[in-house]
Amino acid sequence: xxxxxxxxxxxxxxxxxxxxxxxxxxxxxxxxxxxxxxxxxxxxxxxxxxxxxxxxxxxxxxxxxxxxxxxxxxxxxxxxxxxxxxxxxxxxxxxxxxxxxxxxxxxxxxxxxxxxxxxxxxxxxxxxxxxxxxxxxxxxxxxxxxxxxxxxxxxxxxxxxxxxxxxxxxxxxxxxxxxxxxxxxxxxxxxxxxxxxxxxxxxxxxxxxxxxxxxxxxxxxxxxxxxxxxxxxxxxxxxxxxxxxxxxxxxxxxxxxxxxxxxxxxxxxxxxxxxxxxxxxxxxxxxxxxxxxxxxxxxxxxxxxxxxxxxxxxxxxxxxxxxxxxxxxxxxxxxxxxxxxxxxxxxxxxxxxxxxxxxxxxxxxxxxxxxxxxxxxxxxxxxxxxxxxxxxxxxxxxxxxxxxxxxxxxxxxxxxxxxxxxxxxxxxxxxxxxxxxxxxxxxxxxxxxxxxxxxxxxxxxxxxxxxxxxxxxxxxxxxxxxxxxxxxxxxxxxxxxxxxxxxxxxxxxxxxxxxxxxxxxxxxxxxxxxxxxxxxxxxxxxxxxxxxxxxxxxxxxxxxxxxxxxxxxxxxxxxxxxxxxxxxxxxxxxxxxxxxxxxxxxxxxxxxxxxxxxxxxxxxxxxxxxxxxxxxxxxxxxx
Amino acid sequence: xxxxxxxxxxxxxxxxxxxxxxxxxxxxxxxxxxxxxxxxxxxxxxxxxxxxxxxxxxxxxxxxxxxxxxxxxxxxxxxxxxxxxxxxxxxxxxxxxxxxxxxxxxxxxxxxxxxxxxxxxxxxxxxxxxxxxxxxxxxxxxxxxxxxxxxxxxxxxxxxxxxxxxxxxxxxxxxxxxxxxxxxxxxxxxxxxxxxxxxxxxxxxxxxxxxxxxxxxxxxxxxxxxxxxxxxxxxxxxxxxxxxxxxxxxxxxxxxx
Numbered sequence: 063x064x065x066x067x068x069x070x071x072x073x074x075x076x077x078x079x080x081x082x083x084x085x086x087x088x089x090x091x092x093x094x095x096x097x098x099x100x101x102x103x104x105x106x107x108x109x110x111x112x113x114x115x116x117x118x119x120x121x122x123x124x125x126x127x128x129x130x131x132x133x134x135x136x137x138x139x140x141x142x143x144x145x146x147x148x149x150x151x152x153x154x155x156x157x158x159x160x161x162x163x164x165x166x167x168x169x170x171x172x173x174x175x176x177x178x179x180x181x182x183x184x185x186x187x188x189x190x191x192x193x194x195x196x197x198x199x200x201x202x203x204x205x206x207x208x209x210x211x212x213x214x215x216x217x218x219x220x221x222x223x224x225x226x227x228x229x230x231x232x233x234x235x236x237x238x239x240x241x242x243x244x245x246x247x248x249x250x251x252x253x254x255x256x257x258x259x260x261x262x263x264x265x266x267x268x269x270x271x272x273x274x275x276x277x278x279x280x281x282x283x284x285x286x287x288x289x290x291x292x293x294x295x296x297x298x299x300x301x302x303x304x305x306x307x308x309x310x311x312x313x314x315x316x317x318x319x320x321x322x323x324x325x326x327x328x329x330x331x332x333x334x335x336x337x338x339x340x341x342x343x344x345x346x347x348x349x350x351x352x353x354x355x356x357x358x359x360x361x362x363x364x365x366x367x368x369x370x371x372x373x374x375x376x377x378x379x380x381x382x383x384x385x386x387x388x389x390x391x392x393x394x395x396x397x398x399x400x401x402x403x404x405x406x407x408x409x410x411x412x413x414x415x416x417x418x419x420x421x422x423x424x425x426x427x428x429x430x431x432x433x434x435x436x437x438x439x440x441x442x443x444x445x446x447x448x449x450x451x452x453x454x455x456x457x458x459x460x461x462x463x464x465x466x467x468x469x470x471x472x473x474x475x476x477x478x479x480x481x482x483x484x485x486x487x488x489x490x491x492x493x494x495x496x497x498x499x500x501x502x503x504x505x506x507x508x509x510x511x512x513x514x515x516x517x518x519x520x521x522x523x524x525x526x527x528x529x530x531x532x533x534x535x536x537x538x539x540x541x542x543x544x545x546x547x548x549x550x551x552x553x554x555x556x557x558x559x560x561x562x563x564x565x566x567x568x569x570x571x572x573x574x575x576x577x578x579x580x581x582x583x584x585x586x587x588x589x590x591x592x593x594x595x596x597x598x599x600x601x602x603x604x605x606x607x608x609x610x611x612x613x614x615x616x617x618x619x620x621x622x623x624x625x626x627x628x629x630x631x632x633x634x635x636x637x638x639x640x641x642x643x644x645x646x647x648x649x650x651x652x653x654x655x656x657x658x659x660x661x662x663x664x665x666x667x668x669x670x671x672x673x674x675x676x677x678x679x680x681x682x683x684x685x686x687x688x689x690x691x692x693x694x695x696x697x698x699x700x701x
Numbered sequence: 702x703x704x705x706x707x708x709x710x711x712x713x714x715x716x717x718x719x720x721x722x723x724x725x726x727x728x729x730x731x732x733x734x735x736x737x738x739x740x741x742x743x744x745x746x747x748x749x750x751x752x753x754x755x756x757x758x759x760x761x762x763x764x765x766x767x768x769x770x771x772x773x774x775x776x777x778x779x780x781x782x783x784x785x786x787x788x789x790x791x792x793x794x795x796x797x798x799x800x801x802x803x804x805x806x807x808x809x810x811x812x813x814x815x816x817x818x819x820x821x822x823x824x825x826x827x828x829x830x831x832x833x834x835x836x837x838x839x840x841x842x843x844x845x846x847x848x849x850x851x852x853x854x855x856x857x858x859x860x861x862x863x864x865x866x867x868x869x870x871x872x873x874x875x876x877x878x879x880x881x882x883x884x885x886x887x888x889x890x891x892x893x894x895x896x897x898x899x900x901x902x903x904x905x906x907x908x909x910x911x912x913x914x915x916x917x918x919x920x921x922x923x924x925x926x927x928x929x930x931x932x933x934x935x936x937x938x939x940x941x942x943x944x945x946x947x948x949x950x951x952x953x954x955x956x957x958x
Binding site: 110113114117128129130131132133135137138147149185187188189190191192193194196197198199200201202203204205221222224227228231234235236238239241242248250273300302303304336337339340341342344345442443446447449512513516559560561563564605607608612613615616 | 713729731732733735736739740742743745746747749750751752754756757758759760761762763764765766779781782786788790811812815817818819821822825826827829830831832833834835836838839840841842844845846847848851852854855858859861862885886889891892
């Protein structure tokens with residue numbers, strides 16, 4: 063078994079990044095113009111990277127499957143973005159943000175990466191304000207902060223309930239400026255369907271023009287994947303309908319190891335499922351837990367209206383179990399606690415799979431207007447979906463799949479195990495360990511895009527200043543294109559009987575039941591067998607109408623679901639391998655008497671990086687041992 | 702619920718299109734409008750017919766990808782929602798529902814209900830930004846912004862770029878979209894330096910793209926799912942006038958490498 067080289071710089075933690083930046087190689091401005099970089103995905107990570115690299119002088123090609131880069135799913139992030147600014151004078155610091163993130167991730171993240179993230183967090187806020195991002199401010203004109211789960215300081219910057227939108231539009235505007243200048247060539251409505259590796263290096267991609275159906279070859283000296291997470295493997299999630307794993311999965315099959323695929327985040331506050339027709343779930347921002355109190359009735363099967371249940375008959379179970387953090391415990395803890403209450407028979411609503419999130423105290427304390435000013439758009443969203451007024455009656459919420467901490471394995475420079483191939487943002491595995499803290503996804507996406515990759519990619523590209531344009535008329539491009547075409551042709555010619563969604567829903571159910579909030583050995587083994595069966599059925603019986611050379615949304619979905627099926631199997635294998643509970647990965651066999659997650663640091667303090675070995679071969683596990691030199695590793699407690 | 706859908710079908714940009722009838726049955730009131738279309742499409746696929754193409758992505762009202770002209774209204778009958786947030790409880794059992802794409806010269810039809818809104822991106826590319834490179838920004842709190850201005854800028858910045866304003870306007874004008882971006886940046890100190898070039902360049906591009914003129918009917922504000930105010934158009938007109946009268950000759954906004 064080979065060992066992975068994470069290339070963490072030597073030296074003390076707080077000097078690693080600055081020393082590294084001081085010593086890596088640079089590419090001079092005249093040479094940058096002759097170097098092409100492909101960026102796939104235009105969310106916070108991809109958009110920020112594309113804009114920054116183009117500003118530096120590289121020649122960038124950016125790709126997104128949506129009709130505009132402004133629509134990437136980062137836009138839907140609601141609550142905020144963390145930064146260690148200590149504007150509130152409440153004792154925040156780079157070290158505390160680092161510490162909270164490592165602890166929140168249940169000691170399964172790499173110290174050096176997380177420290178760098180905390181270090182650059184303050185620059186992100188400065189950069190975004192300079193771009194004109196309208197963050198919330200107080201009456202003195204300075205920036206305001208709020209609190210988020212898993213921390214005891216106020217370090218979250220926000221723009222009402224639309225922080226992701228405002229940050230993404232900031233990155234999009236920076237991209238727009240470069241597109242206007244011709245330094246970024248933008249390919250909207252294009253989907254990457256494979257990476258092309260030449261002499262061991264990533265040298266381009268095969269993409270489908272989603273309007274004409276044409277298969278295109280694009281070459282570059284380096285390829286960056288910033289295509290987000292894979293939560294849609296569960297069919298129902300808070301991800302956008304188009305969010306998919308295809309780019310990440312394709313590079314995995316071409317040699318990029320996949321890190322910790324089983325680490326998925328189930329967000330505690332989402333609107334519960336209302337029926338079989340449901341196509342997606344809607345998140346209610348974690349920021350609501352600042353002022354909302356979570357409870358269930360103390361009596362089982364209590365069918366009274368929530369407003370008719372007197373105070374003494376309510377169980378504020380998070381405040382009861384975790385007095386120090388109360389309603390602001392981390393997401394994994396809050397989700398499991400909700401599941402525990404519902405499984406025990408205390409759930410509310412028609413389905414009994416929901417708990418209350420109650421704002422009546424906050425409305426009494428602050429007044430309705432103040433609550434509306436903070437959360438107005440979220441309350442409106444809730445009312446539209448459920449037809450209930452959250453100002454008058456508590457919200458009903460239940461956990462839903464929201465984020466994936468796992469992703470493509472990368473080293474300190476954000477390079478995958480394929481030279482010249484980088485992964486940023488949610489698409490990589492790097493910073494959140496086994497559980498991500500609220501308001502840290504936006505931080506990581508922008509840190510990777512604005513402040514990490516612009517430096518680290520130069521070190522790799524310094525070797526390419528004399529390479530010249532990468533030709534696309536080579537056998538490697540021929541072969542990759544041929545494979546892509548064969549697969550698309552298969553879908554069109556298959557003429558099965560069932561639509562793509564049928565298989566996607568089946569996969570989602572297997573994953574949610576057996577690889578969701580709680581997992582066990584028996585269930586995971588069953589899930590693996592069921593997914594293998596589903597895969598056969600899918601390839602035999604899927605029906606994709608229309609043709610190859612046209613706008614064909616069913617064909618797009620078919621390719622994505624085919625990849626989700628394969629990923630689902632790997633997730634179950636990873637979950638089965640990890641005989642411990644940590645963060646979002648909860649194995650029922652490994653819990654304390656009080657039902658808290660029980661880690662096994664002796665045997666599992668490692669990143670599981672999986673190597674693809676071929677269609678019918680077992681994936682191979684590589685371990686990156688995690689060393690904690692600056693933090694004392696301890697059982698997590700929020701009590 | 703049982704409904705009769707009359708849907709615009711069009712193979713491609715240059716093919717003729719027509720309304721086609723699709724009855725749907727057993728629709729739940731809790732479904733979103735797009736979930737109702739999902740049901741129809743799965744039925745069409747099984748029958749071997751081509752499903753209806755429509756744009757959608759986040760399905761929570763923020764990405765701006767979904768569109769649809771429903772019964773003669775952009776994003777359907779409800780106020781302040783996008784089509785993906787519209788639920789079937791807004792319709793009556795037995796109702797006939799007309800579903801069309803955005804119609805505007807600057808938004809050509811791609812297929813069925815899908816249109817090309819690239820014109821919006823091209824307007825953004827000529828000035829919808831502050832010319833600041835990554836790195837080197839000063840501490841964020843060195844630049845206080847009055848809360849009143851910051852809030853107004855935020856209200857303008859919530860535009861999702863869906864194009865409902867254009868589709869609704871009898872002149873297919875993009876004034877609400879363009880003015881929202883111009884306003885956001887004109888209200889903030891960061892954006893003031895380039896305010897004149899920005900408004901001149903963006904308005905010029907808007908005309909090049911073939912959007913119509915504004916005749917102040919206010920329909921755009923009514924149909925905007927994010928409630929972007931007409932005040933922004935007034936502000937942009939003011940900015941434009943001032944730039945045209947006092948500004949230097951139009952310059953390309955540049956900066957950085």
